[in-house]
Amino acid sequence: MRGVDDSQADACANNPPSASVSNRGTIRNQPFMRSEELSAQIEEFQPKHGGAGLWWLTQASWFVKFPSCSVVIDPWWRDLFAGDMWAKLIGEFPLTPEEYPAPDYVFCTHWHDDHICPETLPRMAKAFANTKFIIPSRSVDLLISWGIDAERIISSNGHRQQSIGPLSFKAIPAAHMELDFDEDGSSWYVGYVLECDGVSLYHMGDGKPWPGWHTAITKAVNSLSAAEDCKSNEGGKKKELNDEPAQLDIALLCINGNDNLSHIEAVDLISVVKPKVAIPMHYGMDPDNTVDPLIYHKEVSKRLPDFPCTIPQVGRALFFENGVLDIPNDPPIIQEGE
Numbered sequence: 001m002r003g004v005d006d007s008q009a010d011a012c013a014n015n016p017p018s019a020s021v022s023n024r025g026t027i028r029n030q031p032f033m034r035s036e037e038l039s040a041q042i043e044e045f046q047p048k049h050g051g052a053g054l055w056w057l058t059q060a061s062w063f064v065k066f067p068s069c070s071v072v073i074d075p076w077w078r079d080l081f082a083g084d085m086w087a088k089l090i091g092e093f094p095l096t097p098e099e100y101p102a103p104d105y106v107f108c109t110h111w112h113d114d115h116i117c118p119e120t121l122p123r124m125a126k127a128f129a130n131t132k133f134i135i136p137s138r139s140v141d142l143l144i145s146w147g148i149d150a151e152r153i154i155s156s157n158g159h160r161q162q163s164i165g166p167l168s169f170k171a172i173p174a175a176h177m178e179l180d181f182d183e184d185g186s187s188w189y190v191g192y193v194l195e196c197d198g199v200s201l202y203h204m205g206d207g208k209p210w211p212g213w214h215t216a217i218t219k220a221v222n223s224l225s226a227a228e229d230c231k232s233n234e235g236g237k238k239k240e241l242n243d244e245p246a247q248l249d250i251a252l253l254c255i256n257g258n259d260n261l262s263h264i265e266a267v268d269l270i271s272v273v274k275p276k277v278a279i280p281m282h283y284g285m286d287p288d289n290t291v292d293p294l295i296y297h298k299e300v301s302k303r304l305p306d307f308p309c310t311i312p313q314v315g316r317a318l319f320f321e322n323g324v325l326d327i328p329n330d331p332p333i334i335q336e337g338e
C-alpha cells in the first residue's frame with residue numbers, strides 16, 4: 001500500500017492561522033498549493049507520451065495536463081465570503097476561475113452547481129477565449145444563456161465516440177439518481193472516458209452504479225484505444241479481436257455515497273474495471289455530503305491489498321507515468337496507511 005495521506009484527518013492541526021472558518025464554525029481545509037504558485041507549476045509541467053499531470057481542485061474538479069493538450073473537468077469556484085449559502089463549504093478553492101492556466105477543453109458532467117457552475121464557467125469563458133466546452137446536450141442552452149458563444153460549445157452527442165484535436169472521448173451515462181435521457185438518447189448526466197497521447201482516464205461525474213455500467217466503461221476504453229492505435233499506426237497492423245483488451249489508466253471516482261458512489265461501490269468498480277490507478281474525489285467541501293477518505297483506504301486495504309491506494313490533496317500534483325502515480329515532494333504529508 002502506498003501514497004496514503006492523513007491530511008484530511010489532521011486538517012485542523014495543519015491549517016495555518018489564516019485558514020478561514022465556515023459559517024458552521026469549521027476551520028476550512030487548505031489547498032496544498034494555490035494561486036500563482038499552483039498555476040505556475042501546472043504551466044511548467046510537461047508530461048511525456050503515456051503520461052499526464054493531475055491536480056485535484058476540490059469536489060469533482062480536476063486539471064489534467066496531457067502532453068498535447070490540457071483539460072479541466074467540472075471546474076467549481078464559489079466566493080466563500082459573499083454571505084450566501086456557499087459560506088457553509090469546508091474547503092478553500094486553490095484557483096479562482098481566472099487563475100487557471102488556460103485550458104484547451106473544459107468538460108462538464110451535469111448541470112448541478114458543483115459541476116456546471118454558473119459563476120465559474122462564464123468567467124472561464126471570458127478569461128480564455130480559445131477554450132472549448134464539452135457538456136451534455138441538455139445543458140447547451142444553459143451555457144448559451146450565460147453568454148458563452150454556441151460555437152465554443154460541443155455537445156457530448158449521445159454516447160458516440162467523439163474527437164477534438166488530439167483528444168478522443170466517449171460520454172458514459174451516469175445514474176444520478178436515475179438514468180435520464182433526452183429525446184435524442186443523450187444522457188442528462190454523464191461521465192467521460194478520455195484518451196489522449198496514450199493515456200486513458202475515466203471521470204465518473206456523479207452517480208450510482210447501474211447494470212452494464214462497468215461494461216460500458218471497459219468497452220469505451222477498448223474502442224478509444226483501438227481508434228488511437230489506428231491513428232498512430234496508419235497502414236500498419238490492425239488491432240485484432242483477440243488482442244489483449246486495453247486497460248484503463250486512471251479512474252476518478254466519487255466516494256461520498258448518498259446519491260453518489262460510495263467508497264464500497266468505488267472499490268467494486270476497481271475490482272471489475274481494473275484501472276491502473278484510482279483516485280477518490282467528491283468529499284471535503286459540503287458539510288452535509290462528505291466522508292472521511294480513510295474509509296476508502298480501509299476498503300481498498302481489506303479487499304485489494306495490492307492495489308495502489310492514493311488519497312489526493314487539493315492543489316497537490318499527481319504525476320502519472322509508467323502506469324503509476326508519483327507524488328512530488330513525497331513524503332512530508334504522505335505516509336503509509338494503517
Ligand SMILES: [Fe+2]
Pocket residue numbers: 060112114115206282
Ligand atoms: Fe456533485
